[in-house]
Amino acid sequence: MATDPMRNPVLIELTRGALVESVHAGAIAVVRADGEVVAAVGDIARPIFPRSAIKPLQALPFLETGAADRFGFGAPEIALACGSHAGASPHVAGVTAMLAGAGLSVAALACGTHQPTDAATARELLRSGASPSPRHHNCSGKHAAMLATARHLTEPTEGYWRPDHPVQQRIRRALEDMTGCALGADALGIDGCSVPNWAIPEAGLARAFARLATGEGLSPARAEACRRIREACWVRPELVAGRGMLVTEVLQHLAGRVLVKSGAEGVYCGAFADRGLGFALKIDDGAKRAAEAVVVQVIASLHPAARQLGPDPVIANWRGLRVGEVRAADALEAMLAQLR
Amino acid sequence: MATDPMRNPVLIELTRGALVESVHAGAIAVVRADGEVVAAVGDIARPIFPRSAIKPLQALPFLETGAADRFGFGAPEIALACGSHAGASPHVAGVTAMLAGAGLSVAALACGTHQPTDAATARELLRSGASPSPRHHNCSGKHAAMLATARHLTEPTEGYWRPDHPVQQRIRRALEDMTGCALGADALGIDGCSVPNWAIPEAGLARAFARLATGEGLSPARAEACRRIREACWVRPELVAGRGMLVTEVLQHLAGRVLVKSGAEGVYCGAFADRGLGFALKIDDGAKRAAEAVVVQVIASLHPAARQLGPDPVIANWRGLRVGEVRAADALEAMLAQLR
Numbered sequence: 001m002a003t004d005p006m007r008n009p010v011l012i013e014l015t016r017g018a019l020v021e022s023v024h025a026g027a028i029a030v031v032r033a034d035g036e037v038v039a040a041v042g043d044i045a046r047p048i049f050p051r052s053a054i055k056p057l058q059a060l061p062f063l064e065t066g067a068a069d070r071f072g073f074g075a076p077e078i079a080l081a082c083g084s085h086a087g088a089s090p091h092v093a094g095v096t097a098m099l100a101g102a103g104l105s106v107a108a109l110a111c112g113t114h115q116p117t118d119a120a121t122a123r124e125l126l127r128s129g130a131s132p133s134p135r136h137h138n139c140s141g142k143h144a145a146m147l148a149t150a151r152h153l154t155e156p157t158e159g160y161w162r163p164d165h166p167v168q169q170r171i172r173r174a175l176e177d178m179t180g181c182a183l184g185a186d187a188l189g190i191d192g193c194s195v196p197n198w199a200i201p202e203a204g205l206a207r208a209f210a211r212l213a214t215g216e217g218l219s220p221a222r223a224e225a226c227r228r229i230r231e232a233c234w235v236r237p238e239l240v241a242g243r244g245m246l247v248t249e250v251l252q253h254l255a256g257r258v259l260v261k262s263g264a265e266g267v268y269c270g271a272f273a274d275r276g277l278g279f280a281l282k283i284d285d286g287a288k289r290a291a292e293a294v295v296v297q298v299i300a301s302l303h304p305a306a307r308q309l310g311p312d313p314v315i316a317n318w319r320g321l322r323v324g325e326v327r328a329a330d331a332l333e334a335m336l337a338q339l340r
Numbered sequence: 341m342a343t344d345p346m347r348n349p350v351l352i353e354l355t356r357g358a359l360v361e362s363v364h365a366g367a368i369a370v371v372r373a374d375g376e377v378v379a380a381v382g383d384i385a386r387p388i389f390p391r392s393a394i395k396p397l398q399a400l401p402f403l404e405t406g407a408a409d410r411f412g413f414g415a416p417e418i419a420l421a422c423g424s425h426a427g428a429s430p431h432v433a434g435v436t437a438m439l440a441g442a443g444l445s446v447a448a449l450a451c452g453t454h455q456p457t458d459a460a461t462a463r464e465l466l467r468s469g470a471s472p473s474p475r476h477h478n479c480s481g482k483h484a485a486m487l488a489t490a491r492h493l494t495e496p497t498e499g500y501w502r503p504d505h506p507v508q509q510r511i512r513r514a515l516e517d518m519t520g521c522a523l524g525a526d527a528l529g530i531d532g533c534s535v536p537n538w539a540i541p542e543a544g545l546a547r548a549f550a551r552l553a554t555g556e557g558l559s560p561a562r563a564e565a566c567r568r569i570r571e572a573c574w575v576r577p578e579l580v581a582g583r584g585m586l587v588t589e590v591l592q593h594l595a596g597r598v599l600v601k602s603g604a605e606g607v608y609c610g611a612f613a614d615r616g617l618g619f620a621l622k623i624d625d626g627a628k629r630a631a632e633a634v635v636v637q638v639i640a641s642l643h644p645a646a647r648q649l650g651p652d653p654v655i656a657n658w659r660g661l662r663v664g665e666v667r668a669a670d671a672l673e674a675m676l677a678q679l680r
Contacts (some may be wrong), residue, residue, distance in 0.1 A: 007350070021626070
């Protein structure tokens with residue numbers, strides 16, 4: 001049993017009629033590249049699994065080893081490496097081309113298989129009676145980049161997903177450098193796509209994203225890799241998530257200013273490039289609906305136009321009647337006031 | 341902003357590697373028909389929206405007015421009235437027959453429309469290019485029973501879903517009697533299917549289910565209606581939910597002993613008929629995964645074979661690797677110890 005239960009403040013309330021029906025607690029850190037905490041709510045020192053929100057940092061060795069350049073990969077392939085894509089045809093075609101470019105086949109992917117999250121693509125697969133392939137997995141772009149890196153360095157591609165494989169150890173060291181946090185075996189979890197995911201305090205994640213967005217305090221080579229990663233996300237936002245998805249919408253509307261990446265279990269990481277601030281958030285219960293509501297409010301606190309992005313705060317029922325709303329709780333309002 | 345935030349103890353932890361990744365808080369009440377609280381955790385005096393968990397009680401006037409008998413309805417129709425069905429063909433056919441039996445058409449249903457939750461039926465609809473109808477809505481059996489009641493009493497069927505319609509006022513009075521709680525306009529919410537849903541403390545919901553399961557303290561007519569409702573759920577459990585769904589599995593495996601009904605936003609109500617105990621639970625954040633894990637543990641505390649029902653407590657990833665587990669937190673363990 002946990003001796004230190006996760007108990008952060010309520011950030012989001014869902015109402016029905018005059019009452020609060022459900023609540024979501026969580027923690028948020030907003031941090032400068034030098035580690036200064038600018039605004040925070042909840043326990044930002046507790047390690048959390050960043051899940052897919054860490055993908056833009058996991059892509060660093062793909063660029064820094066020269067793997068991307070070796071195979072002629074540019075913004076589309078870098079965006080796919082950073083992305084949790086929807087499995088639509090541009091994503092599947094892009095991953096297929098990355099694997100072919102590195103001389104590999106789909107069989108090399110160890111991410112597993114799930115239905116594409118793009119509804120039209122999922123319907124089309126069902127209609128045609130076809131099964132999804134590992135290329136439809138939202139992490140297949142990251143896996144193709146890991147495989148290309150191993151190929152470039154003549155490391156075995158077999159087992160590239162294991163924690164002790166050089167590809168994963170190189171990523172671990174990049175994460176330690178960027179977050180300023182030591183990542184030992186006690187912090188190791190296995191992600192949904194089978195690669196290692198290290199638990200990292202939100203303060204460290206937010207700091208890493210501030211550095212990713214600004215290059216501050218980084219070697220010239222790393223700063224250049226960070227520049228290429230953020231530019232790729234802003235130039236090809238549709239490859240970082242997909243049609244109508246919040247990450248893609250934010251990257252499209254706030255290109256050059258806001259970075260953002262989602263992770264499973266209610267995580268978001270991102271940065272305000274123009275303010276030199278990184279942020280990280282996790283919802284205690286892992287709810288996507290709450291994470292989306294919070295990240296929209298955080299981004300909108302500095303870029304008010306972002307309020308139109310993301311899910312409707314009105315809760316409507318199956319006949320379209322308004323039955324309640326999704327709203328910021330006091331603790332989130334207080335944190336946003338620190339940030340504005 | 342809420343001045344009294346919902347802050348119940350953590351009941352469920354989800355681990356990844358050596359760490360707790362996400363948590364779910366909530367409250368549970370286990371109560372006798374006379375109102376005595378036998379075991380509890382969290383705030384069981386705070387009104388919660390029971391959502392569809394209340395359906396077996398909403399069915400009382402359908403029996404007590406004579407509507408069910410008038411139209412020759414028996415266990416299948418009563419089970420559908422109590423159920424949140426999966427929209428598979430037996431459900432759709434049953435609701436169609438109820439409407440026809442009461443001289444009504446599908447157009448009378450005001451529940452709205454959603455895709456059937458039965459995966460095979462949803463796939464088949466997509467393959468054939470057909471759209472779901474209101475009969476596929478999980479609440480269509482309840483709505484057919486409400487319509488049949490209005491028809492039987494020559495009340496208007498138009499607007500049967502409005503809070504001031506006699507059908508809904510009759511249900512409100514039945515809920516007040518069964519729960520022992522006054523239900524005023526301040527407790528009124530609109531459910532996903534557009535009918536009123538009144539917020540009720542978990543202690544009152546659990547008491548109502550203890551009475552439903554035992555008939556204790558009820559008039560002979562109401563006790564008989566309760567007997568017919570619980571028998572219908574035990575005789576036709578596949579009509580109360582659907583293939584592979586937790587409610588159906590519990591009703592099948594523990595017929596005559598355990599009643600259980602799910603609701604949206606992490607609610608379950610039920611009863612141990614053989615012990616004279618009712619129970620109610622809500623997960624603060626509304627998560628189904630946590631509500632299912634808790635209700636299995638509550639039922640298994642008195643019927644250990646129930647541990648095999650419901651979702652696997654092992655968390656596996658897309659390649660089937662074990663990455664963590666869903667487990668009871670200390671507060672839930674302590675409450676289960678009170679119950680055993």
